[in-house]
Amino acid sequence: MIMKYSWILFDLDNTIYDFDASSDFALRKTFNEFDINDNEENIEKYKEINRQCWMDFEKGLLDFQTVRNIRFELFVQKLNLNIDPIEMTGRYLQLLSNTDFEIDGARDILDFLKPYYKMAVVTNGLKEVKRPQLSRPGIASYFAEIVISEEVGIAKPHNGFFEHTFERIGRPSKSKVIIIGDNLHSDIKGGKDYGIDTCWFNLKSRANDTEIRPTYEIGALAELKGILG
Ligand SMILES: [Mg+2]
Incomplete structure (x- = not known):
């Protein structure tokens, strides 16, 4: 050779x-645990926020830890939920880090x-x-x-x-x-x-x-x- x-x-x-399968799995499980409907509309809302955050990251507007924390904060605000976004972030990332699709x-x-x-x-x-x-x-x-x-x-x-x-x-x-x-x-x-x-x-x-x-x-x-x- x-x-x-x-x-x-x-x-x-x-x-x-x-990653698509992993994030989908982790996101749905997180939603379920926090009593959020895991319908396509809610999934898409999160994904849109996530995309926007990483785009802002690429432009130098956000750093890694801000992206980490702000995504569920914006999501919770958007849906008007009474949930601690930091707790949700922690759970989502923990689930994601355990995936191996x-x-x-x-x-x-x-x-x-x-x-x-x-x-x-x-x-x-x-x-x-x-x-x-x-x-x-x-x-x-x-x-x-x-x-x-x-x-x-x-x-x-x-x-x-x-x-x-x-x-x-x-x-x-x-x-x-x-x-x-x-x-x-x-x-x-x-x-x-x-x-x-x-x-x-x-x-x-x-x-x-x-x-x-x-x-x-x-x-x-x-x-x-x-x-x-
Ligand atoms: Mg890639």
């Missing part, structure tokens, strides 16, 4: 772990790649969710490094995040590193801007209506065998 790369950087959410073929491709490549997780998110998720014996053994944006203090797609990651993995040549992820902006643009190859995991076959061109595009993780095998 001829290996073009020495390091593979894996995004986590919706690349290895099924995986994307189809994730374990199989990690097993396939492990003997040949050094692998790292590069994830945008809160450490109180990501650390427990990634410290499970089953998953931790695949990755030589775990890089979490909250711990770095800066998120993908910013250069500083990749700079920090490269420091952690011993400054390999950029030509020997590839990032794999589902997000065209944070993973693919971030990787390209930093000067490494990229692989867009387009699980849902979305049209790419951006100017961002990945080095590779796949629709299933198993296709990585053709690129990296």
Whole structure:
């Protein structure tokens, strides 16, 4: 096997772990425990607030801990509920950190790649969710490094995040590193801007209506065998 790369950087959410399934599960369970109807309307209300908060985060208007705390605060206000949002936040994140729904073929491709490549997780998110998720014996053994944006203090797609990651993995040549992820902006643009190859995991076959061109595009993780095998 001829290996073009020495390091593979894996995004986590919706690349290895099924974040959509995880957040849906954790959110519904939280709603149930706090006697909130888990109908689509309420779920969507939370998701909209969540999206807006992370967008404000990206613009530098909010920091990690504010995003963490403000989402249920806004949600509780919006629905006029008499619930402690901090308690709700704690419960939701605890449930989320215990989820381990995986994307189809994730374990199989990690097993396939492990003997040949050094692998790292590069994830945008809160450490109180990501650390427990990634410290499970089953998953931790695949990755030589775990890089979490909250711990770095800066998120993908910013250069500083990749700079920090490269420091952690011993400054390999950029030509020997590839990032794999589902997000065209944070993973693919971030990787390209930093000067490494990229692989867009387009699980849902979305049209790419951006100017961002990945080095590779796949629709299933198993296709990585053709690129990296
Ligand atoms: Mg992702």
